[in-house]
Amino acid sequence: MNRELIMDWYEICQLAADSLVLIGAHTTGHYAFSKLDTVATRRQIAVNVARIEAELNRPCHNCSFPYGDELACGPRER
Ligand SMILES: [Zn+2]
Numbered sequence: 001m002n003r004e005l006i007m008d009w010y011e012i013c014q015l016a017a018d019s020l021v022l023i024g025a026h027t028t029g030h031y032a033f034s035k036l037d038t039v040a041t042r043r044q045i046a047v048n049v050a051r052i053e054a055e056l057n058r059p060c061h062n063c064s065f066p067y068g069d070e071l072a073c074g075p076r077e078r
Contacts, residue, residue, distance in 0.1 A: 009055045012055070012056070013055065013056060016056050016058075022062060023052060023056060023060065024052075024060060024061075024062030024063055024064055025045060025048040025049045025052055025060055025062065025063040025064070026048060026063065026064050026065075026066065027044040027045060027048050027063070027065060027066055028044055028047045028048045028051075029044055030066045031044060031066065032066060032067050032071070032072035032073070033065055033066075033072065033073050033076070033077050034071060034072050034073055034074055034077075038076070041076075041077075045063050045065075048063070049063065065077055
């Protein structure tokens with residue numbers, strides 16, 4: 001069922017070719033950052049950014065962290 005809802009890298013690359021589309025990172029494990037220390041949080045972002053850069057063959061400068069409520073993120077994430 002997920003395969004029907006989630007794009008594969010080929011489809012993402014096709015979408016990313018449009019100049020109006022921005023593809024950003026979103027972490028590897030989808031953890032609430034407030035549950036991770038700084039090293040683990042940075043790793044979550046860095047690994048995901050590297051994967052996107054490798055797949056799209058271009059820099060990835062944006063990251064949207066999972067969740068947005070006060071329990072999931074705080075001043076460190078902001
Ligand atoms: Zn998410």
